[in-house]
Amino acid sequence: MNNHWLQGLNPAQREAVTYGAGPLLVVAGAGTGKTRTLACRVAHLIRNGTTPERILLLTFTRRAAAEMIRRAEELAACDATGRVWGGTFHATANRLLRHYGQAIDLPTDFTVIDEADAADLMNLIRNERGLGDRGRRFPRKQTLAAIYSRTVSAGDKLDAVLKRQFTWCLHEFDAIAEIFVEYTRRKREANVLDYDDLLLAWRTLCESAGAGETVAGRFDHVLVDEYQDTNRVQSDILRALRRSNRNIMVVGDDAQSIYSFRAATIRNILDFPDQFPGTHIVKLEENYRSTQTILDAANSVMAPARERFTKSLWSSRPSRHKASLVTCLDEAEQCRIVCERLLRHLERGVPLMRQAVLFRAGHHSDQLEVELARRKIPFHKFGGLKFIEAAHIKDMIAILRILENPGDEISWFRVLLLLPGIGAKTAGRIMGELGVRGGGDGGAPPAKENGERHRRPRAASVTTPLKRMIDAPPRPPADARRAFEDLRATLKDCSTQPAPPIVSQIERICEFYRPLFEARYDNHPMRLRDLEQLEQIAGRYRSRGSFITDLTLDPPTSTSELAGAPYLDEDWLTLSTIHSAKGCEWQVVHILHVADGMIPSDMALVDDEGAEEERRLLYVAMTRAKDDLYLYFPLRYYHRKHAAGDAHSYAQLSRFLTPDVRRHLHEQGAVIEALATGPRAGSIRAMDEKTNRQWMPDAN
DNA sequence: CATTTATAAATTTTT
């Protein structure tokens, strides 16, 4: 047989690609050709007789799966697209549960809610119970959602999680537990699954007696990428999934685990050989990406960390020069220097496509984005706030979700609150009358039954809240009549039989939503474009249900903020959070804000583990670079709270850039150069020069 | 009494 897909693989990669049956753990350092190895293995399996449909490839993003399958298909010279099962754990769970959900009594027409929706439901329950009142310091809705998610994903007890991660909430243990019980009940009633439910239900399905075997039996081979960033539930799923055969390959790097906030645990990768006895381990240590000097710098950052799978990454790429540490006066100078560097590399023939600017938190690039726009440098931003999280998009989707799943309490509530004259109380009453379950029982004051108006449904089994809304709507308060009637007409127009095309539904909803939205937001022209974009995306879908699900499971990640006219057509720069940069590489990488408080983030420093993860984060960022790496350190940060003032504080260089690390860096920057050539900052001469400037007329 | 408006405060990373 022609083994051409094995050409150009090194011995370790080849071993991983051609390994036979049984558990295989591939420890793959940064840039060691992990994607290629996975793609080749898929190709190898197919060429050796495995049916594509019987391969399951689990990756961190849908994009990564699509890319790998495309490459495998190319290598194996076959059509594997849409045949190999590929995607995220969550997307795969969704697919399987739609199929086999009945086996665990799960209605298969559930809708999926994101974390913000989950938080809203938590909030609803909290307010019903009056738990946030009386000035008690009670966790906010997002905190509640975070605690919940962490608890179920890690499979820990609530009190353990609170003790370890949320100590300040410990005194509210009972109330929190109560909210969580009710939260689960309400999700089931509304027939919605949150992100964690998808995994939990998949695990339940896999572990169930009959259907579990069927699901496991569907796949001859399971391959998992980024295994260091999976959680307990996910590893349970894998174990249950491999009950009929033990063909499983996991690939990961414990030095790159950066998702512990999502309850990912490196125990999964470390304990894999114990969970799957007889595991064969292959280490990929030759780095094809970076120059040796960049690797030296990155390795020195990791040196103090205790890495369990010891690897020694090496590169045969010649090292032209060291990575740079650029000290800047302040953030404005950082922006300026980044832009200059970008353009200098561009002039020397490195297109923007091969350059990236990375940062810890989404808002760290705010100033730079303004500067890029000013200079008309086009860019796409990945990570940070997403399209789907904008309030006006959520409003639109909520209406679609009501149409799709009339029991969806969260969406009803959100939509009713949009109507002027309707607040939380009225919305609750209307929902009660529509028969949307929720606040009905469980210790909460029952929704007021305004006796004469409350309709008792004759045929509750066929009447949904949506039908009731259309045929026998509750009476809204007088000042909300008009808007309420509008909503009713909209819902009616969108739910005719046969259902209108999804784009027409969105158009119709927009018509209803437009006036409300213009009254609500002052920057509506900008937001209006988002609505148009939503409509555009919807055009690619035939089913409303899959549109909504895809939007929550795989939301558009890049805000294509095309700064100005595309001067340098088709070429654009990548701005990305470090998390979203995982698995990517660029010729030139710029890392912003390498200062204590940013990397490591202050928020992460509650415990040692958090600090270590920040270290890995910096490591991940640095190892994205192939040829040139710049770390930027602004000395001063202005406090923007008092908008006018120039109050500022001085930053500390990131604690990870120890003297040992700095030996591998070339230090430069205006400040350094000024110090080298001009008078020392602390000298008498410098003082006099500064004073002398006071006699001079102001340049501005 | 419920809703709207005003004011103050806080703000990581993502499926």
Next chain:
DNA sequence: TTTATAAATG
């Protein structure tokens, strides 16, 4: 820019 609380309004 969003979110919780307090005051004002209908």
